[in-house]
Amino acid sequence: MxxxxxxxxxxxxxxxxxxxxxxxxxxxxxxxxxxxxxxxxxxxxxxxxxxxxxxxxxxxxxxxxxxxxxxxxxxxxxxxxxxxxxxxxxxxxxxxxxxxxxxxxxxxxxxxxxxxxxxxxxxxxxxxxxxxxxxxxxxxxxxxxxxxxxxxxxxxxxxxxxxxxxxxxxxxxxxxxxxxxxxxxxxxxxxxxxxxxxxxxxxxxxxxxxxxxxxxxxxxxxxxxxxxxxxxxxxxxxxxxxxxxxxxxxxxxxxSSCTVNIPQKSELFQDITWNNFIQINQKQQTQAKFIDVRPQGQFDIVNLKLFNSIPYTDMPDIKEEDYDEIFGKKDQPVYIMCRRGNNSKLACEFLYKKGYKCLYNIVGGINEYGKQFDSQIPFI
Missing domain, CATH: 3.40.50.720 (NAD(P)-binding Rossmann-like Domain)
Structure with a gap:
């Protein structure tokens, strides 16, 4: 004043x-x-x-x-x-x-x-x-x-x-x-x-x-x-x-230009909780692929050893001949996680359009994993 x-x-x-x-x-x-x-x-x-x-x-x-x-x-x-x-x-x-x-x-x-x-x-x-x-x-x-x-x-x-x-x-x-x-x-x-x-x-x-x-x-x-x-x-x-x-x-x-619509409940893939994922993983599905689609910087901060880093934004640039090596055969299970469970849905939709039929979206991403199983994981 x-x-x-x-x-x-x-x-x-x-x-x-x-x-x-x-x-x-x-x-x-x-x-x-x-x-x-x-x-x-x-x-x-x-x-x-x-x-x-x-x-x-x-x-x-x-x-x-x-x-x-x-x-x-x-x-x-x-x-x-x-x-x-x-x-x-x-x-x-x-x-x-x-x-x-x-x-x-x-x-x-x-x-x-x-x-x-x-x-x-x-x-x-x-x-x-x-x-x-x-x-x-x-x-x-x-x-x-x-x-x-x-x-x-x-x-x-x-x-x-x-x-x-x-x-x-x-x-x-x-x-x-x-x-x-x-x-x-x-x-x-x-x-x-x-x-x-x-x-x-x-x-x-x-x-x-x-x-x-x-x-x-x-x-x-x-x-x-x-x-x-x-x-x-x-x-x-x-x-x-x-x-x-x-x-x-x-x-x-x-x-039409700014955003991508995130699919909700979909027939293109199945939602799976971390509890169910852990139970399935204990059965040692060696043929499955485990993909983390978070940006590389987030993956470098914290990651789960089972998952390979394939950022969602990089997926469109992957050559068709490399798909089998990265994502497995089209009839093999692919489990996809991200930070909160949004980009993983988009990644599932992307792979479905490429012919993959056994896709699993891990609900809640790594943030949900941290809440349930590891309080030391930082929320990013």
Whole structure:
């Protein structure tokens, strides 16, 4: 309040403001923490996930006692312990086209701390339709980036990224990993940008039409100018085709280029638990193949000796003549594991299309094995 840019008037603006944070993870946690400390009058947090132990190194708003509790609720509990003067709304459900537009109406500024393309496009569109300023940040590995959308006739997310990257071209934190402090830094900068917007800082002080790139390994902060609002943008252009997010098929838009649909219950392969796998393995099925499709870096950190490392992302590059040596004959059993049981399903589907008929997906991957049989295995 003593700062000349804020003063008493700025503090009152913070007190009267309402901010919605999408995601209570590595970016959303510090953003929520510090905005509440600054005295933002009302904060909404939406997240349908529950706290896991593997989250705690970077999602600092949660703790070990909250494992299994919804993240939005956990964040609310933490904030209310040190600032009971503000209002916290915990939305313990997933953001969807059916609820996004109505939810956004209530808030002044939106902070996107999500971690998947579908949500990012949905958040952008709902913010544009409601004429809300959107602060968007992301982090992976040693790097993070941040920009502000929809500020003073600036561009939106679709202006910069009208199409999703192709499947496999962009890694997630789960695949590539992230240094815990990187999303923390991005979350703090999101909070700073939010505060500047609320107190109506001059236009050139807000990261609109500029993108900040932070490299923690090199120790550099760089700000690049990005292209402005696009007349042809389907969200904010001269003739936007997206008038209501409920009328736009995000699954089709994102699924066509960004992501791969993970098969659920399937006739292409059989799900098998670790208990059943161990029982079968005790019978010494020497003809079976055991494949770990996690990225090589994860395999190097922790692995089960029985399994060979064949990263899922490398499978399309394997030559047909090498299949028998790597995966066995097409009628032999192939047991596939990954980190949590998602990429192993995709690997089963991939091999089925190559003619393999005896495929087993190990449910829960190595994380589930660690929970059941070896507490020393790190959650990665």
């Amino acid at each position: 003593l700062l000349p840019e804020i003063k008493y008037e700025g503090q009152k603006q913070l007190q009267n403001s309402k901010v919605l944070i999408i995601g209570a993870g590595g970016i959303g946690s510090p953003a929520a923490y510090y905005l509440s400390g600054m005295g933002v009058g009302e904060i909404g947090i939406i997240d349908h996930d529950n706290v896991e132990e593997s989250n705690l190194h970077r999602q600092i708003i949660h703790n070990k006692d909250r494992i299994g509790i919804n993240k939005a609720l956990s964040a609310k509990m933490t904030i209310e312990r040190f600032n009971q003067r503000i209002k916290i709304n915990a939305y313990q459900y997933q953001l969807t086209p059916q609820n996004a537009q109505e939810l956004f109406k209530y808030y002044d500024v939106i902070l996107d701390a999500s971690d998947n393309p579908k949500t990012r496009y949905l958040v952008n569109d709902a913010a544009i339709i409601n004429n809300k300023i959107l602060i968007s940040g992301s982090a992976i590995g040693w790097e993070g980036q941040l920009t502000v959308f929809g500020h003073n006739n600036g561009p939106c997310y679709r202006c910069l990224f009208p199409q999703c990257p192709k499947a496999g071209s962009v890694k997630s934190c789960g695949d590539a990993g992230v240094i815990g402090m990187i999303p923390g830094v991005i979350g703090l900068i999101e909070a700073i940008e939010c505060m500047k917007i609320i107190i109506k800082a001059t236009d050139n002080k807000v990261l609109s039409q500029r993108m900040l790139i932070f490299d923690g390994y090199e120790g550099t902060y760089k700000v690049f100018k990005v292209r402005g609002k696009q007349k042809s943008c389907i969200a904010c252009g001269e003739n936007p085709s997206i008038q209501n997010v409920q009328d736009f098929n995000y699954d089709e838009f994102v699924g």
